[in-house]
Amino acid sequence: xxxxxxxxxxxxxxxxxxxxxxxxxxxxxxxxxxxxxxxxxxxxxxxxxxxxxxxxxxxxxxxxxxxxxxxxxxxxxxxxxxxxxxxxxxxxxxxxxxxxxxxxxxxxxxxxxxxxxxxxxxxxxxxxxxxxxxxxxxxxxxxxxxxxxxxxxxxxxxxxxxxxxxxxxxxxxxxxxxxxxxxxxxxxxxxxxxxxxxxxxxxxxxxxxxxxxxxxxxxxxxxxxxxxxxxxxxxxxxxxxxxxxxxxxxxxxxxxxxx
Amino acid sequence: xxxxxxxxxxxxxxxxxxxxxxxxxxxxxxxxxxxxxxxxxxxxxxxxxxxxxxxxxxxxxxxxxxxxxxxxxxxxxxxxxxxxxxxxxxxxxxxxxxxxxxxxxxxxxxxxxxxxxxxxxxxxxxxxxxxxxxxxxxxxxxxxxxxxxxxxxxxxxxxxxxxxxxxxxxxxxxxxxxxxxxxxxxxxxxxxxxxxxxxxxxxxxxxxxxxxxxxxxxxxxxxxxxxxxxxxxxxxxxxxxxxxxxxxxxxxxxxxxxxxxxxxxxxxx
Numbered sequence: 001x002x003x004x005x006x007x008x009x010x011x012x013x014x015x016x017x018x019x020x021x022x023x024x025x026x027x028x029x030x031x032x033x034x035x036x037x038x039x040x041x042x043x044x045x046x047x048x049x050x051x052x053x054x055x056x057x058x059x060x061x062x063x064x065x066x067x068x069x070x071x072x073x074x075x076x077x078x079x080x081x082x083x084x085x086x087x088x089x090x091x092x093x094x095x096x097x098x099x100x101x102x103x104x105x106x107x108x109x110x111x112x113x114x115x116x117x118x119x120x121x122x123x124x125x126x127x128x129x130x131x132x133x134x135x136x137x138x139x140x141x142x143x144x145x146x147x148x149x150x151x152x153x154x155x156x157x158x159x160x161x162x163x164x165x166x167x168x169x170x171x172x173x174x175x176x177x178x179x180x181x182x183x184x185x186x187x188x189x190x191x192x193x194x195x196x197x198x199x200x201x202x203x204x205x206x207x208x209x210x211x212x213x214x215x216x217x218x219x220x221x222x223x224x225x226x227x228x229x230x231x232x233x234x235x236x237x238x239x240x241x242x243x244x245x246x247x248x249x250x251x252x253x254x255x256x257x258x259x
Numbered sequence: 260x261x262x263x264x265x266x267x268x269x270x271x272x273x274x275x276x277x278x279x280x281x282x283x284x285x286x287x288x289x290x291x292x293x294x295x296x297x298x299x300x301x302x303x304x305x306x307x308x309x310x311x312x313x314x315x316x317x318x319x320x321x322x323x324x325x326x327x328x329x330x331x332x333x334x335x336x337x338x339x340x341x342x343x344x345x346x347x348x349x350x351x352x353x354x355x356x357x358x359x360x361x362x363x364x365x366x367x368x369x370x371x372x373x374x375x376x377x378x379x380x381x382x383x384x385x386x387x388x389x390x391x392x393x394x395x396x397x398x399x400x401x402x403x404x405x406x407x408x409x410x411x412x413x414x415x416x417x418x419x420x421x422x423x424x425x426x427x428x429x430x431x432x433x434x435x436x437x438x439x440x441x442x443x444x445x446x447x448x449x450x451x452x453x454x455x456x457x458x459x460x461x462x463x464x465x466x467x468x469x470x471x472x473x474x475x476x477x478x479x480x481x482x483x484x485x486x487x488x489x490x491x492x493x494x495x496x497x498x499x500x501x502x503x504x505x506x507x508x509x510x511x512x513x514x515x516x517x518x519x520x521x522x523x524x525x526x527x528x
Binding site: 001003006009012013015016018019020021022023082083084085087088090091092093094095096098255257258259 | 270271305308309310311312328329330331333334336338340342343344346347348352353355356357359360361
């Protein structure tokens, strides 16, 4: 049997993780559903006077991602938090890759699927219920936010930044034993500050614009070569950083010792 | 099954716990790994199971380097640590979730051992006592049919009847291709169970012999006076002098506690 990845073993491992943590996961999910529903009911019906637009949805979506990021993704690899749990986690008969992929799916991929689905379902239910309970004729709750046309308005640099933050906090789970989320955020702030400082230093000495951080591709193409170059550099730079993060955290997990 | 050559190990900047330690073990034995507190019994288990890597020397467990933690290695190894974590689910659900990862898992054997230990499958692991959790882990470990079973202080927290059951279930479950190593400082708990004694002290294996070899050479008894006995080792006990003598006549049961005390006090046996 393949010692790196085996689908049958991966399914057994996923089944084990699901069954063992089912209660905790159900508790988390129900808390989240109750929290979102309660928040929306209160805010839409009282604090915004029933007027809830696309901007509100964006802010709320980002808030939800932030909560997931800190409390869920930031606590990745819970099996490494204590010696007792780590003995169990490291000796479960599955490969490091299988354990890593499972955790990656659960802590990084899953939130990007679960949050929009949860929001879409709960928000529609809340808005529908509010319409039945309250006098809504002078109120306007725009749920067209969830239509595909909104994807055109997505700020992809924000999405990339969000993905990067998720990866950073996920990777922190393999490095820090205690308070991984907080330590990951502080490390991320320090590293990003250093990176931005170096970038600005390089950019100013080479006399190139750093507007690339917000300029979209079509605009960049109309500008001169220097700006285009700096844009490409930033993309490759962040891509390299993501690869280093992922491979680094994988190697940390592979070389993990129980001291 | 286990081949350890010239390993050195230390935690952080502390002095070496193991200095050029050598140890090898074959399948088909129940080994008692004895040593004083802090002698490195648990660390040796962690090295054998791949939870720690060594800086120098070589370790081979079941033909592979354990620190690679390959699944084909892990599904043949079960380690019952002294301190452990169990999820808050029922025994039944735990078995359902975990047994699929061990190809040789024997559900029938598990039912039998659970019954011996008076554990019910509906019991919740978070609501049972420390001793019951330990009994469950021992039962699960034996039911996996792994080739290598490591028990670190398995009798800690077990009541007196359970210790007897532990000896019974281990002795009746072990197979010829299996190796069971039991680390303990409660040596009386493993009397009549182990067929080999390994003593670790000051970073080295200082004693490694099968029980029959010991009983072929030494006699263990309690005497009122030692003046005419010329014992190899003696201790004063409530019933007289406990002594180790060169065998001269019929063999006696091995007094593991006395043997251990003699070994760690430097008596050459």
